[in-house]
Amino acid sequence: MTVTEMAASAKKAALVLARLDTATKNRALAAMAQALEQNIDAIVEANRRDLEFSKNENIAAPLIARLAVDALKVNSMAQGIQSVAGLADPVGRVQGTTELDKDLVLRRVSCPIGVIGAIFESRPDAVPQIASLCLKSGNAVILKGGREAQHSNKVIVDLMRQAIASLPGVPEAAVQLIETRAEVAEMLQQDRYINLVVPRGSNEFVRYVQEHTKIPVLGHSEGICHVYIDEHADVEKARAIALDAKLQYAAACNALETLLVHERIAPRLLPDLARQYRDKGVELVGDLRACSLVPDLHKAADTEWDTEYNDLKLAIKVVDDRGAAIEHINEHGSGHTDTIVTENREVAEQFMNEVDSASVMWNASTRFADGFRFGLGAEIGISTNKTHARGPVGLEGLVIYKYKLFGCGQTVADYSGETGRPFTHRPLSDDTPL
Amino acid sequence: MTVTEMAASAKKAALVLARLDTATKNRALAAMAQALEQNIDAIVEANRRDLEFSKNENIAAPLIARLAVDALKVNSMAQGIQSVAGLADPVGRVQGTTELDKDLVLRRVSCPIGVIGAIFESRPDAVPQIASLCLKSGNAVILKGGREAQHSNKVIVDLMRQAIASLPGVPEAAVQLIETRAEVAEMLQQDRYINLVVPRGSNEFVRYVQEHTKIPVLGHSEGICHVYIDEHADVEKARAIALDAKLQYAAACNALETLLVHERIAPRLLPDLARQYRDKGVELVGDLRACSLVPDLHKAADTEWDTEYNDLKLAIKVVDDRGAAIEHINEHGSGHTDTIVTENREVAEQFMNEVDSASVMWNASTRFADGFRFGLGAEIGISTNKTHARGPVGLEGLVIYKYKLFGCGQTVADYSGETGRPFTHRPLSDDTPL
Known part of the structure; x- marks a missing residue:
């Protein structure tokens, strides 16, 4: 055939x-x-x-x-x-x-x-x-x-x-x-x-x-997923989520590729976290500010912020504030899954509203973005489409839908012109028998 | 720029x-x-x-x-x-x-x-x-x-x-x-x-x-819309709908292009209806059986069943039964809008379920398929997409949607392997505060 x-x-x-x-x-x-x-x-x-x-x-x-x-x-x-x-x-x-x-x-x-x-x-x-x-x-x-x-x-x-x-x-x-x-x-x-x-x-x-x-x-184009650790983050939650998002299954499309860290929390968090990543075999690169905090960190090439490693490699960037984090994600992300770690609800809500991605998360690992974990039963795939x-x-x-119109002989001419009948356009209950 | x-x-x-x-x-x-x-x-x-x-x-x-x-x-x-x-x-x-x-x-x-x-x-x-x-x-x-x-x-x-x-x-x-x-x-x-x-x-x-x-x-590809007049049709409703669907605005994409008529009702209905169409300046073509019922009817070329006239022209076909009508529409229609005229609910439901079109109608003119008339307020267009x-x-x-996940530090590792926590996957009310 x-x-x-x-x-x-x-x-x-x-x-x-x-x-x-x-x-x-x-x-x-x-x-x-x-x-x-x-x-x-x-x-x-x-x-x-x-x-x-x-x-x-x-x-x-x-x-x-x-x-x-x-x-x-x-x-x-x-x-x-x-x-x-x-x-x-x-x-x-x-x-x-x-x-x-x-x-x-x-x-x-x-x-x-x-x-x-x-x-x-x-x-x-x-x-x-x-x-x-x-x-x-x-x-x-x-x-x-x-x-x-x-x-x-x-x-x-x-x-x-x-x-x-x-x-x-x-x-x-x-x-x-x-x-x-x-x-x-x-x-x-x-x-x-x-x-x-x-x-x-x-x-x-x-x-x-x-x-x-x-x-x-x-189809999904890429999974360039971010974790942003806000200045108001709980350090232990941040560490757990950042490690899980990269390490739980590095080859998955919802795995972490770029870690963004607020400049006020970076000095406390990054040196230790970098050591933990390296202990697990993760190769790290970073921007200049990250390099100043983490020993022996290689500077990331400009293209790396747009790269899906799908592997044990991670790019780290220190950002001025949540606005810079959101902007970086909307510029370099792939609209797949991005997480904020913060204890501040207002900041979290801003992040979830303004990051233009299919899944936006507050204090949870990017790895949760999955049909089974989301309770959909099973998935045909993960879409970064916007339609x-x-x-x-x-x-x-x-599935899609069809419209069914139940009439009793109506013509559009009846509803047209100055003497035409008006439409009622009244919502009815979905269990109204027709 | x-x-x-x-x-x-x-x-x-x-x-x-x-x-x-x-x-x-x-x-x-x-x-x-x-x-x-x-x-x-x-x-x-x-x-x-x-x-x-x-x-x-x-x-x-x-x-x-x-x-x-x-x-x-x-x-x-x-x-x-x-x-x-x-x-x-x-x-x-x-x-x-x-x-x-x-x-x-x-x-x-x-x-x-x-x-x-x-x-x-x-x-x-x-x-x-x-x-x-x-x-x-x-x-x-x-x-x-x-x-x-x-x-x-x-x-x-x-x-x-x-x-x-x-x-x-x-x-x-x-x-x-x-x-x-x-x-x-x-x-x-x-x-x-x-x-x-x-x-x-x-x-x-x-x-x-x-x-x-x-x-x-x-986008919409074409509007090859049908009216099927069933053997159980009310003749007056059939006439009104068939005329309105073609004549109320012939250049519209939801206007009638092919009229299908059950063989049992065709002899009673078609000669008169054809005269009414011709009085309004509609050029008619038909299949052999329609030609045997309507004087001076030209035989439709094979391609005409797949043609959107968008004009005062109409193709008429006499069909054996509702099954033949549904099959014709699914084969030659463009999935835009199709109507059945019948007093038989079961037949109407079969038609509306089995015709694979965006709008399927029972005893109403195809011309109703429109954003304003459907009560959507205004329309950006009519789609024959199936997605x-x-x-x-x-x-x-x-609009589309995004998923927002509200956590408190969870990692996927916590939910993995034999000792992992199970998911509850319990639906909550949409006004649950998060």
Whole structure:
């Protein structure tokens, strides 16, 4: 099948998925989970071939670690699907009801987006996670995983598709897989059928996708996250948050990249904190004022304030005040996640209002910015877009809405001109029967 | 100033606008309205130059009519701005509050998108309308109007900017104007500063914009709207709606382009209805079955089912049943607005659920799909996107949200591993003080 044919069949499937009730979707999810649990050997065997390929290709060890799938991992994939089944259905929610006139009532109702194109890196557990989120939200999905995980992904998708196909009324084309870069390029041309592309991967890759498609893209550009330690900070909280944000998982997009410290607290805090970072193997660079407080600190190059290290490296800057901190973040940040540490509520509120990022935090680690931790159940990704969905995106980011107008024969001519009827535009309760 | 400099200053202005309170924004809107009312002569004089230019360029009469501005029109522009001031502020609304753990609470709050690029056709009244919607929602805007309206647009923008600049704390760069196509091309490159592009104009133009920018685009592709007259339709309602949808304003995007009629009602309805259309000057084409019912009906070319006439022309098709009608609409429609006429609730609900369009209607004219009629106050446009905002888009489509996390020193390490604290993920009331 060509990618165009796959996309066309995904659109057909999406129209069917859009009208499935919650129970049917949950049955499909349960069948998908069961199919994985009952075929652990097949999945692990396919994964073994991927691991072999990766070793032959000299792929980096951390990537290989993320690629590996054992029985435990398959069970956790199945549990992940089940937990999505347990989430509230995002489709069919009434988002507002307005009386336009007597017997002319408008209602806004959530509905699926349609067809999602999801392109992601090598972790095979992304496959059941993205597929289950799309199915629960009534969307068809075309998946493209990393080349290193191709055997694992194929087996997992085949099993999920067989599970879906075994249920009456659920279209198998709800979940499809493409495998080559040429197919990705073709997929990006399918704006007639695909409604949203979700790329997860390097910044370069997300930019490539944005430049090569007319389809709306939900992606995060970078995670240049900041912790700002205010003059009114509690030093112990500051230390704990600054260390956690950098060290708890340095490769994550919500990890700390630039530490900003108020000049009045820097002398008390920085020398010790720098030592703690160095003890944990973090390479530090800083601006001139930071260099004057921390021994042997290298001066940061101008470009480093705009750099996502994703690694055990940190840039430190001493700032005059909260205003300078906010300005630095809005200038150099990526709008992902930024934290202030302070005991002063007014300062915290100013920071949270004026920092233009998807997640702004007061006295908490940037690492909390995550769909699971935020209570969204699961996430399709973290968005630094300023439209549609921002921050960690769960099921709610996979729906849109339609307007339903309930009339009894009204024409617009009745409401036009000087003698036209006026509209009432009266809000009604969302449970008003129509 | 280059467009890049304008975009950069718009971004700075947006950060200021985002934190303005409602009263300040409304004062700015009142000042803008007053500035127009007090300078009617200057606006009409500028418009006179545009009209002269258009006549010399042999621009079509309907376009010239839309371009003309007199004192009455200026007053109605000012009233339009005032009515936007009267709308509820879409910024700062709490959209959900979740306890992640004791003293760790997440809140989602609406906020402006940032910088909007708005490109539109020749009507000068679009200028105050779009500018006021953007200002009320805390967004900076860069406007580009039609070349035919350039003098009118410039005077109107200058007056609004002077009005804004006279108020302390409101940045003049909130509203800016560009004038040439070269500047539009440059604007589409400003994805670093501009967060959303709203093109209004021909389909070709919207497509051009989509193909030449990485910035998200909120535009409508086409308005291929349908009325489906079901076998259970009330004939009088059907006639009234079918005529209104085509004739009340044929050039509008929500006007009827294809009439679908159930085969059981077609013989009773179509001959008379066709006569009424022809009496009003509507050119009709049809499928073979429609041709067998309506005298002298030309057969529609295959491409006509996918055509937006925007004019006094209509395609008529006789369908087997509601399923065929729904399928035709999902295949050939543009996802804009579609209506069913029926007295059968079950059929109506199936139609409204299964037709994948922004606005779906039961016994009401497609012409109701409009921001004002829907009670949104005013609209920035009608979107056939399936992400961010769909259908008539008012103030709500000009905001996004941010997450605010209120902690007291928590780290993610505390919540990780086997001995980690569990999250509570308990919904809280949105008026819980934090």
